[in-house]
Amino acid sequence: xxxxxxxxxxxxxxxxxxxxxxxxxxxxxxxxxxxxxxxxxxxxxxxxxxxxxxxxxxxxxxxxxxxxxxxxxxxxxxxxxxxxxxxxxxxxxxxxxxxxxxxxxxxxxxxxxxxxxxxxxxxxxxxxxxxxxxxxxxxxxxxxxxxxxxxxxxxxxxxxxxxxxxxxxxxxxxxxxxxxxxxxxxxxxxxxxxxxxxxxxxxxxxxxxxxxxxxxxxxxxxxxxxxxxxxxxxxxxxxxxxxxxxxxxxxxxxxxxxxxxxxxxxxxxxxxxxxxxxxxxxxxxxxxxxxxxxxxxxxxxxxxxxxxxxxxxxxxxxxxxxxxxxxxxxxxxxxxxxxxxxxxxxxxxxxxxxxxxxxxxxxxxxxxxxxxxxxxxxxxxxxxxxxxxxxxxxxxxxxxxxxxxxxxxxxxxxxxxxxxxxxxxxxxxxxxxxxxxxxxxxxxxxxxxxxxxxxxxxxxxxxxxxxxxxxxxxxxxxxxxxxxxxxxxxxxxxxxxxxxxxxxxxxxxxxxxxxxxxxxxxxxxxxxxxxxxxxxxxxxxxxxxxxxxxxxxxxxxxxxxxxxxxxxxxxxxxxxxxxxxxxxxxxxxxxxxxxxxxxxxxxxxxxxxxxxxxxxxxxxxxxxxxxxxxxxxxxxxxxxxxxxxxxxxxxxxxxxxxxxxxxxxxxxxxxxxxxxxxxxxxxxxxxxxxxxxxxxxxxxxxxxxxxxxxxxxxxxxxxxxxxxxxxxxxxxxxxxxxxxxxxxxxxxxxxxxxxxxxxxxxxxxxxxxxxxxxxxxxxxxxxxxxxxxxxxxxxxxxxxxxxxxxxxxxxxxxxxxxxxxxxxxxxxxxxxxxxxxxxxxxxxxxxxxxxxxxxxxxxxxxxxxxxxxxxxxxxxxxxxxxxxxxxxxxxxxxxxxxxxxxxxxxxxxxxxxxxxxxx
DNA sequence: ATACATACC
DNA sequence: TACTGGTATGTAT
Numbered sequence: 037x038x039x040x041x042x043x044x045x046x047x048x049x050x051x052x053x054x055x056x057x058x059x060x061x062x063x064x065x066x067x068x069x070x071x072x073x074x075x076x077x078x079x080x081x082x083x084x085x086x087x088x089x090x091x092x093x094x095x096x097x098x099x100x101x102x103x104x105x106x107x108x109x110x111x112x113x114x115x116x117x118x119x120x121x122x123x124x125x126x127x128x129x130x131x132x133x134x135x136x137x138x139x140x141x142x143x144x145x146x147x148x149x150x151x152x153x154x155x156x157x158x159x160x161x162x163x164x165x166x167x168x169x170x171x172x173x174x175x176x177x178x179x180x181x182x183x184x185x186x187x188x189x190x191x192x193x194x195x196x197x198x199x200x201x202x203x204x205x206x207x208x209x210x211x212x213x214x215x216x217x218x219x220x221x222x223x224x225x226x227x228x229x230x231x232x233x234x235x236x237x238x239x240x241x242x243x244x245x246x247x248x249x250x251x252x253x254x255x256x257x258x259x260x261x262x263x264x265x266x267x268x269x270x271x272x273x274x275x276x277x278x279x280x281x282x283x284x285x286x287x288x289x290x291x292x293x294x295x296x297x298x299x300x301x302x303x304x305x306x307x308x309x310x311x312x313x314x315x316x317x318x319x320x321x322x323x324x325x326x327x328x329x330x331x332x333x334x335x336x337x338x339x340x341x342x343x344x345x346x347x348x349x350x351x352x353x354x355x356x357x358x359x360x361x362x363x364x365x366x367x368x369x370x371x372x373x374x375x376x377x378x379x380x381x382x383x384x385x386x387x388x389x390x391x392x393x394x395x396x397x398x399x400x401x402x403x404x405x406x407x408x409x410x411x412x413x414x415x416x417x418x419x420x421x422x423x424x425x426x427x428x429x430x431x432x433x434x435x436x437x438x439x440x441x442x443x444x445x446x447x448x449x450x451x452x453x454x455x456x457x458x459x460x461x462x463x464x465x466x467x468x469x470x471x472x473x474x475x476x477x478x479x480x481x482x483x484x485x486x487x488x489x490x491x492x493x494x495x496x497x498x499x500x501x502x503x504x505x506x507x508x509x510x511x512x513x514x515x516x517x518x519x520x521x522x523x524x525x526x527x528x529x530x531x532x533x534x535x536x537x538x539x540x541x542x543x544x545x546x547x548x549x550x551x552x553x554x555x556x557x558x559x560x561x562x563x564x565x566x567x568x569x570x571x572x573x574x575x576x577x578x579x580x581x582x583x584x585x586x587x588x589x590x591x592x593x594x595x596x597x598x599x600x601x602x603x604x605x606x607x608x609x610x611x612x613x614x615x616x617x618x619x620x621x622x623x624x625x626x627x628x629x630x631x632x633x634x635x636x637x638x639x640x641x642x643x644x645x646x647x648x649x650x651x652x653x654x655x656x657x658x659x660x661x662x663x664x665x666x667x668x669x670x671x672x673x674x675x676x677x678x679x680x681x682x683x684x685x686x687x688x689x690x691x692x693x694x695x696x697x698x699x700x701x702x703x704x705x706x707x708x709x710x711x712x713x714x715x716x717x718x719x720x721x722x723x724x725x726x727x728x729x730x731x732x733x734x735x736x737x738x739x740x741x742x743x744x745x746x747x748x749x750x751x752x753x754x755x756x757x758x759x760x761x762x763x764x765x766x767x768x769x770x771x772x773x774x775x776x777x778x779x780x781x782x783x784x785x786x787x788x789x790x791x792x793x794x795x796x797x798x799x800x801x802x803x804x805x806x807x808x809x810x811x812x813x814x815x816x817x818x819x820x821x822x823x824x825x826x827x828x829x830x831x832x833x834x835x836x837x838x839x840x841x842x843x844x845x846x847x848x849x850x851x852x853x854x855x856x857x858x859x860x861x862x863x864x865x866x867x868x869x870x871x872x873x874x875x876x877x878x879x880x881x882x883x884x885x886x887x888x889x890x891x892x893x894x895x896x897x898x899x900x901x902x903x904x905x906x907x908x909x910x911x912x913x914x915x916x917x918x919x920x921x922x923x924x925x926x927x928x929x930x931x932x933x934x935x936x937x938x939x940x941x942x943x944x945x946x947x948x949x950x951x952x953x954x955x
Numbered sequence: 956a957t958a959c960a961t962a963c964c
Numbered sequence: 965t966a967c968t969g970g971t972a973t974g975t976a977t
Binding site: 111114115116117120198199200201202203204218219220221222223437439440460462463464465466467468469470472514557559561 | 965966967968969970971972973974975
């Protein structure tokens with residue numbers, strides 16, 4: 037602390053000095069002026085917006101000045117440039133204002149602020165949790181790597197993925213020229229005339245993403261995808277279990293890339309052969325090591341070995357490399373994953389000392405959440421590293437908002453979430469399009485209509501309705517405007533949305549007239565969603581209640597300083613469900629969430645998590661046995677050919693040696709993963725095969741011909757409500773619904789049979805899949821006889837499944853009162869009310885609880901991050917209606933609408949409601 | 956509630 | 965010729 041004070045005093049003096057010079061150099065002075073002394077290497081006191089952003093792996097030690105000169109040359113005079121200039125000046129003004137504020141600060145104020153900062157810091161320090169092992173995995177130059185893998189000629193060329201207008205990513209070769217993501221292709225070409233620009237092939241990346249996510253799930257079934265190529269994983273539980281597994285489960289067959297399949301040699305994308313990497317040789321650090329001459333790797337039990345193993349599996353399966361960071365929290369893990377990129381990993385030890393050391397020289401710009409502008413503002417205060425951040429906290433607390441400086445403080449202490457944020461509800465949905473100048477009213481209007489159509493379509497897919505419609509306009513000078521209107525009622529259809537959007541557009545045109553709106557972009561967004569739960573509270577809560585019987589109540593919870601919203605439970609497991617978690621599982625988790633703290637959960641072990649993890653290692657073990665057997669006789673070469681198209685049944689058949697093992701997984705990709713698949717096969721069919729075109733309803737056992745989880749979930753809800761209405765009829769009759777959702781579901785004999793077979797626990801792949809999704813089975817049975825068992829609440833509804841002409845006696849499992857009505861709908865409603873009462877009570881009892889009690893469950897949270905098929909189809913939709921063909925729309929998808937882990941979490945929608953209720 | 960800005964991939 | 969698209973969130977009014 038003394039140290040802090042001293043340094044602050046020191047800085048305070050220098051600040052006063054610097055402040056003068058900074059003010060003096062504002063505006064014009066910042067352009068084309070080297071910043072004196074402090075960061076001579078960063079010669080971009082000018083136009084920080086335009087200048088090369090080399091904050092990226094593979095871009096160290098570039099000739100910045102030269103590159104920037106070319107960039108400026110190419111941009112100068114363009115409308116874009118002029119707009120950037122304008123924005124730059126706005127930022128400069130902001131900085132100037134800040135500096136003026138700083139000048140007003142008295143020593144007294146600063147002292148007081150320092151005390152406050154120290155109090156807060158001490159409080160934060162107390163909450164430091166070094167017990168979790170967080171891993172951030174990031175594919176290396178993802179899109180580019182995929183293209184290189186599939187087109188070997190590209191391997192030794194500088195290349196980028198995107199278009200002449202915009203690049204999504206570049207390979208490392210191109211980065212040496214300063215070519216990077218988010219740079220327009222035509223400028224990249226000036227930097228590197230030989231640059232090859234490959235158009236995006238989004239479906240391919242999506243398929244690869246699916247593959248790597250399957251691997252992620254083996255290490256953390258609740259992993260959090262951040263985008264197609266990136267995810268956070270909590271390795272803590274895996275590591276614990278790993279300690280007790282036999283060596284053979286940690287063996288990985290080394291795929292003979294070169295030797296045995298000579299024709300694929302050329303295809304083999306040894307992307308980063310000059311970097312320290314995962315394959316084929318392993319340093320075998322710690323307890324790991326190569327197992328003799330056999331092509332088998334045994335990975336050790338340490339974190340590093342486990343992560344290496346995971347990266348190794350990724351490379352074997354996809355022929356692409358990944359980098360990883362291991363650290364005690366997400367922010368640090370993210371920084372670490374960049375450290376040894378490409379094809380490397382870095383572990384930051386879980387000690388306070390190591391963390392603080394690591395932080396000291398870390399540029400603030402490396403922290404997720406601190407971007408161009410924040411960096412520049414901080415730089416103006418002489419803050420460029422995290423150490424500076426810590427030293428200047430008192431000042432920062434006076435100059436920045438509470439949220440901002442709290443965040444800075446956390447960063448400076450190396451603190452961040454130690455658990456993976458649950459994906460929250462979607463808050464908005466939008467679509468926008470860039471095009472060549474458009475000024476005619478009719479054109480604009482029809483475009484607006486088109487956008488609304490697209491949006492309405494997407495809204496329908498997720499069954500959303502929202503009250504706020506926002507129109508976004510960008511004129512040819514790149515000036516952006518948004519105009520919003522909030523309706524008193526939620527809307528979703530084309531006509532409703534368009535009615536608002538067109539009014540907003542008209543108003544804008546009128547405002548501008550007689551000048552026309554010269555647009556280059558238009559977008560429509562809808563937000564302020566009303567939760568679907570409001571419409572169907574009955575089944576939701578009763579199902580939620582049913583689920584609680586499974587987990588357990590443990591409502592004690594200690595208050596931590598972590599943000600309460602960051603509950604430790606995340607919502608998806610690709611393994612458990614091909615696309616995302618089933619709605620019921622989701623609901624159960626919500627319930628768990630209300631009851632257990634993250635620590636409790638960790639010690640309990642995750643029920644869903646254990647299975648897949650275990651099964652992976654058992655599979656590995658079985659595979660080993662199988663290989664041994666096979667090697668004794670004939671080499672098995674059929675695998676590779678079959679690998680790409682494989683059904684669960686095939687999988688079983690192939691893995692004969694595994695049949696004795698209780699296996700809870702049946703992903704097709706398991707097969708391709710360790711067998712010999714050529715890169716071409718792997719990229720085209722190998723992964724796509726794992727994604728089924730339809731989903732099987734766990735209630736009626738029909739196949740629902742959709743890959744849209746919302747449609748699917750709606751179907752399940754229908755089924756469930758049907759079931760509870762007619763408890764005797766578990767198998768829904770064919771004549772049932774006039775509901776549109778049900779029209780999408782086609783009966784499959786095979787699956788209906790399967791549903792029957794399920795009762796006998798038959799030993800086949802399909803059954804296993806059901807097994808894995810255990811909540812459904814439970815629900816199906818319990819709903820069908822309407823026996824309700826909550827936590828500590830006994831079964832109160834007796835109704836034998838077979839015969840019930842008379843209504844059952846219904847006793848509310850919450851209030852324990854016998855209900856008059858035998859109408860299940862009414863009964864459900866009653867239970868629903870009781871449940872909500874309970875939740876409200878609980879909340880009242882612990883206002884400072886870190887828990888996030890779910891009042892309602894929104895099924896849409898399910899597809900967060902994992903909903904690959906939806907993204908893919910969305911991509912197509914958009915591409916089909918492209919106006920400006922040359923523009924690359926595939927850069928980033930609606931993929932994981934999550935906030936960066938370092939950001940401050942705001943209350944969740946439903947939770948806010950409750951909170952307000954009690955405030 | 957609205958508008959705009961920043962940030963992320 | 966040519967500087968994205970989707971989402972979340974923070975800040976100011």
